[in-house]
Amino acid sequence: MVSSVSSLPKQAQDSKSTAGAQAHQLSFLNLQAQFAAIRDEVMTAIAGVMETQHFILGEEVQMFEQELCSFVGARFAVSCASGSDALLLALLALGVGPGDEVITTPFTFVATAGSIARLGAKPTFVDIDPSTFNIDPEQLASSVNEHTKVLMPVHLFGLAAEMNPILEIARTNGIPVIEDAAQAIGAKYKNHSVGTMGTFGCFSFFPSKNLGGAGDGGVVTTNDATFADRVRLLRVHGSDRKYHYQVLGMNSRLDALQATILRVKLRYLLGWTEGRRQKAARYLALFQEYGLEAIIQLPTIPDDRYHVYNQFVIRCPDRDNLRDYLRHSSIPTEVYYPEPLHLQPAFQYLGHTPGAFPHAEAACREVLALPVYSELEDQHQVAVVEAVANFFKVKK
Secondary structure, three states, X not given: OOOOOOOHHHHHHHOOOHHHHHOOOOOOOOHHHHHHHHHHHHHHHHHHHHHHOXXXXXXHXXXXXXXXXXXXXXXXXXXXXXXXXXXXXXXHHOOOOOOOEEEEOOOOOHHHHHHHHHOOOEEEEOOEOOOOOOEOHHHHHHHOOOOEEEEOOEOHHHOOOOHHHHHHHHHHHOOOEEEEOOOOOOOEEOOEEOOOOOOEEEEEOOOOOOOOOOOOOEEEEEOOHHHHHHHHHHOEOOEEEOOEEOOOOOEOOOEHHHHHHHHHHHOOHHHHHHHHHHHHHHHHHHHHHOOHHHOOEOOOOOOOEEOOOOOXXXXXXXXXXXXXXXXXXXXXXXXXXXXXXXXXXXXHHHOOOOOOOHHHHHHHHHEEEEOOOOOOOHHHHHXXXXXXXXXXXXXX
């Protein structure tokens, strides 16, 4: 029942089946379908900004920040130019610099550790929990030392990290927490929204995110008024008034055009999120109908989490052959991430070798993201699961 495809070209030709035909127009992410439903609202909002010709910060940005605070449940939100900058601004606000260490995961997008390294601090990697792909709190605890300046867990793929033990470690040691919530807006841990539990939360509005703009954008959330003021200062070159600079900051502002588009989309985010969750539940049911949960690892959803499925990620030891088979069956997929950060050339100076973080390394060999978005058609989901079943020669 479980034998995998060993001769891909022949099997790929054989896969010109019903599943392949149904998947002909399947996209990994269909932003056009999302835009079609809100086109008039978005274009009207853009036209309003064009009429004012106020493009940098201003009322639209302030309104978006207030509305985002209400959505997330944070006291303050300070928008910026990207999710990467959000991380950098949060670290700058905490005074991170050379000689400091920031504990994070090697199984994430490069911006997480890159923001640490850019300030001359050391990214201290900790392995992941193989069931959730998020940082392992037990290993995190054993990595804290006198140089540890910040803990930076990542809420990967839309699933909140195990925050209670991380927050307890932070409290015990007097260390602030920056939540990398770039992929997880709206996600919850024990009814607490991500981005509200640590000192800072950092979100991305890259177009592929659940709340995506028409370009780059990001935001830093916090419940501390002093830190919010600090981030506001840092995002405008450290200037509190024109041509006067309190500190050296950076140019990282959310454009008013992005803010007005995000304001429209924010009104739909809850519905889109529930749509993603429904598509994820349908995938789980379909995979179970075929008995594939015994062959591949499906997303783990702890009872105390609200998963927002920025990605729907399965795990398969024969991932590369499965991905090739799906591609020949017109099923688009993505790999997040093919190589862990500790083995990337950019972090070679840290001295890590293969085997240093075995769970992260295994995940990089085995994870595969499938299409998931609220507009995804039922027939396309069936086609995806049937193609996976065909690869493993599994019948319903």
